[in-house]
Amino acid sequence: MRTGQPSQTARGAAAYRAIHQRLEGGTIFRDPYALRILDAETLLTLDGMAADPSLKPMRLFIAARSAFSEDALAACVARGARQVVVLGAGLDTFSLRNPHAGEGVRVFEVDYPATQAWKREQLAQASLAAPASLTFAPVDFEEQSLREGLAIAGFERDRPAFFQWLGVVPYLTREAISETLDFIADIPEAEVVFDYAEPFENYPAGRRARIKGMAESAAARGEPWLSLFDPSELAKLLHDKGFGVVEDLGLAEIADRFYGTLREGIPIGPGGHVARAQRSPVR
Secondary structure, three states: OOOOOOOHHHHHHHHHHHHHHHHOOOOOOOOOOOOOOOOHHHHOOHHHHHHOHHHHHHHHHHHHHHHHHHHHHHHHHHOOOOEEEEEOOOOOOHHHHOOOHHHOOEEEEEEOHHHHHHHHHHHHHOOOOOOOOEEEEEOOOOOOOHHHHHHHHOOOOOOOOEEEEOOOHHHOOHHHHHHHHHHHHOOOOOEEEEEEEOOHHHOOHHHHHHHHHHHHHHHHOOOOOOOOOOHHHHHHHHHHOOEEEEEEEOHHHHHHHHHHHHHOOOOOOOOEEEEEEEEOOOO
């Protein structure tokens, strides 16, 4: 992202969630705040994005990853977790919809200060009050670690937690990804859901050119893709860090579980994944 500006990736993901409510009625993932929280600049792009059929696969993927994550979150809360950390929160609206607030579930939103300030402005303009169960944790990762930022926000490292980490991993270095997973793995009964993309060489030639074009566009707006993973490589990384339960859905599994009749015309094969990793219990 560009210094002092909100992430364009955060804007794009929020736009896709809003368009999914309009075009598909939130069939995969219902979010009544998705449209209300958008800024004026993003609102102007919605009609063009909605009219472009080539964007449908990404729109459905973004809806599905949120649905997958919040299903896992609910199960984690049922097992006793009362802390939810949204890493790279952008305009995510879970904190506004939190069905577990009455059970004492706290939400910590972690993001760059500029993106978080932008979100606060959008909440105010939409007349949406930040709920008491939400704590903002602005972290400038050039100056501060995730551990430090969450500690300042009141996160308790000795209590179970669920981490939602969507739309972030491809933009981080492998070192940063490894450090974040180490931090999560050090928390009792921790669980994390994140998405990632496969290396370019895994794609068939026809799709490879399009995917590389998407990566070049991201780089041009200051958000280059830095880390891509083969599924087997990622599974080993997670197991080596102490995550005993790993669930990894590729495009085919995502379509089977979430798309229903919307699946028609959606490419199946190498591409985006959404993964869930649960820390092994201490014996």
